[in-house]
Amino acid sequence: MKIVVIGGTGLIGSKTVASAPGRPRGRRRLAKSGVNTITGEGLKEAMAGAQVVIDLANSPSFEDKAVLEFFETSGRNLLAAEVAAGVRHHVALSIVAIDRTDNGYFRAKVAQEKLIEAFGIPYTIIRATQFMEFLGGIADSSADGNIVRLPPVLFQPIAADDVAAIVAEVALAAPRNGIVEIAGPERAPFNDIVARYLKAVGDPRQVVSDPEARYWGGRVEERSLVPLGEARLGRIGMDEWLRRSQARA
Numbered sequence: 001m002k003i004v005v006i007g008g009t010g011l012i013g014s015k016t017v018a019s020a021p022g023r024p025r026g027r028r029r030l031a032k033s034g035v036n037t038i039t040g041e042g043l044k045e046a047m048a049g050a051q052v053v054i055d056l057a058n059s060p061s062f063e064d065k066a067v068l069e070f071f072e073t074s075g076r077n078l079l080a081a082e083v084a085a086g087v088r089h090h091v092a093l094s095i096v097a098i099d100r101t102d103n104g105y106f107r108a109k110v111a112q113e114k115l116i117e118a119f120g121i122p123y124t125i126i127r128a129t130q131f132m133e134f135l136g137g138i139a140d141s142s143a144d145g146n147i148v149r150l151p152p153v154l155f156q157p158i159a160a161d162d163v164a165a166i167v168a169e170v171a172l173a174a175p176r177n178g179i180v181e182i183a184g185p186e187r188a189p190f191n192d193i194v195a196r197y198l199k200a201v202g203d204p205r206q207v208v209s210d211p212e213a214r215y216w217g218g219r220v221e222e223r224s225l226v227p228l229g230e231a232r233l234g235r236i237g238m239d240e241w242l243r244r245s246q247a248r249a
């Protein structure tokens with residue numbers, strides 16, 4: 001089976017591609033794509049003979065307009081090439097709560113999901129909570145000098161290793177024509193998790209719980225960022241993830 005990974009050099013993409021050798025092989029080929037979904041370069045060649053496409057591309061800019069344009073253009077070009085090649089399963093990685101929590105990035109992911117549903121290729125959308133690898137970036141984006149202001153809403157980050165393992169598994173299963181939600185094994189207030197992360201990595205910045213603090217510019221409430229219904233949980237908790245990332249550093 002030929003499986004193409006778009007964004008195979010990224011955080012989740014590289015781990016998804018790397019997860020192939022340890023899994024049952026058969027005639028499966030999990031290839032990095034080497035394509036540009038915005039210009040269309042290499043798309044036709046990459047899709048030839050592909051049964052499954054995993055879209056793990058991300059926008060180089062997170063600015064509201066740029067990110068929306070990225071996911072709309074990339075999604076449209078990719079899905080059109082998949083229709084032409086007869087791809088039988090489109091897998092995409094999205095984010096929990098994008099349709100009930102407002103910010104520019106989430107709006108772009110909603111647009112990506114709508115395109116997937118509209119194109120009619122059998123699909124599975126995996127909505128993940130925030131990656132643990134993203135905690136440092138969240139602290140940076142919420143910092144004012146040495147103070148990091150975060151709302152005390154529930155947060156349930158998942159390790160990229162868990163995400164990649166689930167993505168690889170979902171790609172080999174039958175399309176759900178729907179959404180699967182995944183999250184980390186621990187749920188705690190956002191400010192507590194980021195404070196725990198900063199302490200563990202020796203970052204002296206202080207985290208302050210602020211109910212008025214926004215997430216990527218959007219207002220969030222207690223359950224704005226966590227799954228509301230059933231979600232598959234990753235196996236790697238924060239302590240284990242911190243141990244692994246410190247061992248890798």
Ligand SMILES: NC(=O)c1ccc[n+]([C@@H]2O[C@H](COP(=O)([O-])OP(=O)(O)OC[C@H]3O[C@@H](n4cnc5c(N)ncnc54)[C@H](OP(=O)(O)O)[C@@H]3O)[C@@H](O)[C@H]2O)c1
Pocket residue numbers: 006007008009010011012013035036037038039055056057058059060074093094095096109127128129130131134
């Ligand atoms: N951050 C989170 O907490 C979170 C949570 C849930 C879901 N997600 C979603 O997970 C997905 C993967 O995120 P990530 O953090 O693994 O991304 P990442 O590390 O930023 O990697 C992005 C990938 O996209 C590729 N790419 C960028 N522009 C491209 C283009 N025009 N054509 C083809 N490929 C292109 C990059 O290739 P180059 O290396 O060649 O630039 C890279 O391989 C994203 O869709 C994101 O929305 C993120």
